[in-house]
């Protein structure tokens with residue numbers, strides 16, 4: 001489902017070269033919920049961005065759903081991402097000028113769909129995250145936990161097979177964080193969505209299938225959990 005082969009990422013600025021990822025291999029199975037932990041600056045976001053085709057590796061290959069992505073044009077990348085991947089970020093990345101329903105509908109604008117279809121799918125996604133009664137609110141009228149639920153609805157509205165979440169509970173208190181985690185667990189269990197989540201919270205990682213630890217751009221530990 002997700003395969004990274006000898007992925008390297010080097011950031012080059014005028015004065016220094018940073019090796020963010022140093023020969024990463026990773027296989028994530030369909031339906032798996034993988035968590036990634038590691039200290040700040042160890043390459044977690046870089047790894048997730050490369051997996052999600054938001055960034056290109058300096059070397060190595062990314063294979064998603066059986067397609068080798070290396071060499072895709074920007075247009076092909078955008079299309080593949082739109083149809084296969086949902087992203088969730090720590091700081092929600094919602095558009096404050098748009099109502100909740102319009103934020104959720106955004107990924108569908110790139111598809112060939114009627115207004116009604118887009119609306120119905122967006123309401124369906126918002127219902128799954130328990131926010132059907134907030135569709136006409138604006139993001140700044142919602143709590144942090146509710147904003148992250150809107151972001152999840154936006155991530156799942158196009159029915160992606162893969163969700164990538166970069167510290168999705170990082171800005172939330174433990175109650176709201178647990179609510180977000182419960183939604184992700186339910187998506188994984190009931191819809192079989194493959195999820196890769198970066199987290200600083202070991203109690204969240206323990207609820208997933210497997211935890212991999214990153215340090216200075218390489219794997220240092222891996223643990224599988226039985227539930």
Ligand SMILES: Nc1ncnc2c1ncn2[C@@H]1O[C@H](COP(=O)(O)OP(=O)(O)O)[C@@H](O)[C@H]1O
Pocket residue numbers: 011012013018019020038039040041042043044045046047
């Ligand atoms: N766009 C960039 N340009 C230069 N260096 C970067 C860039 N993005 C990340 N880095 C560097 O790469 C390393 C890994 O960063 P990141 O993946 O964001 O780590 P994490 O998410 O684990 O905190 C850090 O040393 C960071 O400073």
Ligand SMILES: [Mg+2]
Pocket residue numbers: 044045046
């Ligand atoms: Mg990060």
